[in-house]
Amino acid sequence: MTQSLSSPKSFSPAAPQVKVWVRRLVWKMAIATFLLMAIGSATRVMNAGLACPDWPLCYGQLVPTQQMNLQVFLEWFHRLDAALIGVSAIALVGLSVWFRNVLPSWLPWASGLALFLIVFQGILGGLTVTELLRFDIVTAHLGTALVFFVTLLSIGACLSDFNGNSTANKLPWIGLTAAILIYIQSLLGGLVASQWALHQCFFRGDMCIVMNSHIIGVIPATLATLITIVVAWRTAALHPTLRILANLALMLVISQVLIGVATFRLHLQVAPLTVTHQAVGAALLGTLTLFTVFALRDRHSSNQFPKSKLT
Template sequence: MTESVLQGQLKTSRDRPQIQKWMGLLVWKIAIATLLLMAVGSATRVMNAGLACPDWPLCYGQLVPTQQMNLQVFLEWFHRLDASLIGLSTLAFVGLSWWFRKELPKWLPWAAVGALGLILFQGVLGGLTVTQMLRFDIVTAHLGTALLFFATLVVIALCLTPYQGTATAGKLRWVGMTAAILVYIQCLLGGLVGSRWALHQCFGDSQLCAVMNSHIIGVFPATIASLTVVFLAWRTPALHPHLRKLAWVVGGVVVLQVLLGVATFYLHLQVEPLTVTHHIVGAALFGTLVALTTLAIRDTSRNIQSLGNS
């Protein structure tokens, strides 16, 4: 009896790394799909397709509105389809994390439930954006929740990834966290500009110039904090290679984002692909900063570093 128990425990210990790796890959796939979903959502807003399907959750009362299908209807319909697939994938992730809970870290099932809560709330907001006729505060909350869900997936995936830090991150975790928060706020301001068409109205001397100017002013603290991350990484000689690479990515992406923002502004949002790219690069910058902060915390905290092995 004792021998069979020991054999079972040995088998479990051998299977654990494989199951954990498989779950990590699943989370990464959902995270990438979420980033793509935000790109489709941005295209839907830029192309004025947010109300192309006048009802919800169906589109013209159908699962596939073949007769009414055009570019705008397709964007809104595909956005809903992609969101549904992500929701089902998250539900599967929750089920698998509980089914294999003995072979996985104890925190994972609860983190999965938290991610599911965010995606369910996101679905409610998605429905309200249609029924409330694209009310700007609901649209902005819809974007903010999507970014939080994306960040949650990135953190979970990285905590499932084996990582042996060098305990040299130091202040990098705090600066990275600050930069991530500032970029998140900047993304929300950008979403608010888009949902209220503040840039167009600002050129017409509207009071919404205050919204537009807030987004422009917000560029400076977010950019300075992001570049400080790069500077600290450059000044830390023994920094883990993963952290150093992420810091360089942050530097490159923030420069690209500023250039895209300037081009979008001076072209008055007339080039839709450019505007969508500006939105999605901002989300990618936020995700990269979240990833860097997560690894920096694991680098300097033994307790968190051991999450992936507990």
């Protein structure tokens, strides 16, 4: 009897092959999301947030060729990248459900969460235009993008081949604390940017509390990151992946502090520097997320975490 085409078993490649497909898709989505946040930052810095006055189209067109300039291109390309990521999120859910018999049982739920986040992100993106860049919506837009980004990284890390040696001990919780503080600091930075607090504080004496909160937030976020790095260095027989991520976090946190100081002293007058500041912050958050997930897998390596139908 011919097997029904509606069954996942009607086309069932080897489990490792399916896992590779899904993992590659997730990593590509994570890279695209990182670029999306960088483009979004450039859009804000270049005052292009309202370059397309309508949504979801731009000047009522899919491609506004007649109105196209740098500002319109940034906003239009930002939307295009977001749409492609949204389609990829739908594909991720489809693959994780269709091949659920050969993939980890948690993957459909995780991919569903990712799809929800990107849909919610799209709604916030539309509201940023229709509500004329209202600062709380712009900040929520950034915050949701970062949550979506770390969700993808967590999925990718859990799907990656990794044989831990159970030496991480308390590193997952230390790394998680650092990641949370970096996330909060990123939100404060988004709040400063969306309200143009630095400019207002320097030139009008307004919004200095918002700006100073971001400056003060550097201290706990940086200290938590450095503590994570030092503990990782002092952990004997730590997995090489965790050591690489700890070293990368060190380079990123030093770069972020230096770029932040330069951005502050130049009063946000150098647009590429401002965009780099946000991009490095997102990269640091992503690095700490990967460190935390791999450290958690290392700690529970004897229990084969996360549990999967592949094992």
